[in-house]
Amino acid sequence: MKSDINNRNDIIILVDTFYNNVQQNNLIGPIFTEVAKVDWSHHLPKMYDFWESILFGKAIYKGNPMLTHFDLQKKANLDKQEFDTWKGIFFKTVDDLFEGENAEMIKQKAKSIADLMHFKLSSISPNINIKSQ
Ligand code: HEM
Numbered sequence: 001m002k003s004d005i006n007n008r009n010d011i012i013i014l015v016d017t018f019y020n021n022v023q024q025n026n027l028i029g030p031i032f033t034e035v036a037k038v039d040w041s042h043h044l045p046k047m048y049d050f051w052e053s054i055l056f057g058k059a060i061y062k063g064n065p066m067l068t069h070f071d072l073q074k075k076a077n078l079d080k081q082e083f084d085t086w087k088g089i090f091f092k093t094v095d096d097l098f099e100g101e102n103a104e105m106i107k108q109k110a111k112s113i114a115d116l117m118h119f120k121l122s123s124i125s126p127n128i129n130i131k132s133q
Helices: 008-023 029-035 040-056 065-073 080-097 101-124
Strands: none
Touching (some): 065 101
């Protein structure tokens, strides 16, 4: 039986596996590796802090994810398909590794943040996907 996400070490396992899976995805992998050219040694510890703050209420993450993604939106079109893919990989990674209250909670939080982020990004670039009539 799988265990729940209980501590920072579990978050590290989740985040590392998630971004490994993300890099293998044809739609959103290249956004990280080719568009943003992410420095993983910098990004991953930030994401450990982010999720530890969200899940365990520890205020260790300092940053502004909205600003980062607004910036990214100028170079990559983050829309429904990209966010659905992100959420699908996140949920599957959680379910592959863990089960329990915190596992359910982190998926719920990820979904809320992703949906809000998508909404805010689409509101600054409303015509990016309008098809010509
Ligand atoms: C299609 C969806 C998404 C894509 C393509 C994406 C991509 C990225 C990229 C390229 C970075 C910058 C990494 C770097 O250069 O260091 C980043 C940062 C980040 N992302 Fe996302 N992201 C997505 C969705 C999300 C969602 C849904 C969340 C939260 C639930 C999230 C949380 C973060 C955080 C916390 C950072 C670090 C911000 C900072 O402090 O600089 N991302 N993301």
